[in-house]
Amino acid sequence: MFPVDFPLVEETDLRSASEQYLLSLESRPKDNEWFQSPKTSKLEITANSIKWLQLFEDDQTKCSILALHPPGDPSQVVALYLHGSWWCVNDVIRTSCESRTDLLPVQSLMERLIMFLLNQVVEMPSQEETLFSMHTRTESAKLLWRDGQAVGFYTVKHKGSLCDSWSGRCYQMPVLDTVLVRRSWRRRGLGLKMLADFCSSFPSEEVLGISVPLSASMVAVCRHFLHLNEDHRDRLYEVEAPGAWTQQRNIWLNIQLSRYLLTVDEVG
Structure with missing residues (x-):
């Protein structure tokens, strides 16, 4: 154990x-x-x-x-x-539980510890990458398990949740905030899997957000996902908190207009 x-x-x-x-x-x-x-x-x-x-x-x-x-x-x-x-x-960050596989909601303190380790210890960023900030104790998240170990996670800011502790502003749509895949597990479609899981988790929402700024690797994942899923092209926006209309930019449109810096090294 x-x-x-x-x-x-x-x-x-x-x-x-x-x-x-x-x-x-x-x-x-x-x-x-x-x-x-x-x-x-x-x-x-x-x-x-x-x-x-x-x-x-x-x-x-x-x-x-x-x-x-x-x-x-x-x-x-x-x-x-x-x-x-x-x-x-x-x-x-390992498990002996066979049922702990694929994407599972983060619920226990130990699971939040694993998120912390992946975020702050195991995957220290390279010079081209940005260090993710620490998460709050109530952050909504899912861990991705493969072969008895945690290989990534993503976090979500839910619609109506507070943007911060001082302004009283609330998110106006569900927002994909953080996506992390361990380097040794990248280029296997896991980033794409997490983006798809996020989108399928809110079937009744017409618009979904991804926090700015989008990294080059996240842009690559979005480009691949939207190429495969045309029905989401008018649904996914990069947003600044809290996500008002003036703080939304359509991701597919920005890709078509070459407004992102792309890379061949994808997050997933």
Whole structure:
């Protein structure tokens, strides 16, 4: 079993167990605990090699977990402290549950942790890519599972949901906000699959949005999708929040007018 397969855990229990572990580690007369990762050398676990990771954007309750990093390099994450043990990152995003396959709604804290890891740790952006911001704890999302591991996700801003915490503006249509596919799983049609799933999830909505700016890879996915699905050409718009009429631009029209910078390397 992997962390996502364990019984559901409350974030207060997760925080409490982590705090108790950290206190016990700091009170030991001599640090003698080690972690062996398949991809790194043996690491001694000390208070100086552990940091807190905050999982959610603007989180008032500070839902955080302990992360192990190499000596002198806190920007890296080697392992996470979950269910009383240290788990390497690659094992945290895996599952032993055979029914966990394809696109599934994100519901549990562990699934949101996997989203965080894919977003902020596993798939660090190249110079040509943009780092996605952290998501909120209530973000509507689906994880994509393949061969016992999470290989991507997408998030949605629902119609009527708040655009932010200060303006009171609400989205005027469902908006596809974030799409991520791990590099090793790209060029297999997974980005196309997620876009199709998003569109089919709102059959009664005449107009659907995709958050601006569209990356070159997302434009490539949209071009492929709209080439195959003519009925969606008048339905998909790039939008700025909250998506008023003046903040909508038809994606198919923009593709035909060559208003996007295209690339041969697609997200999916």
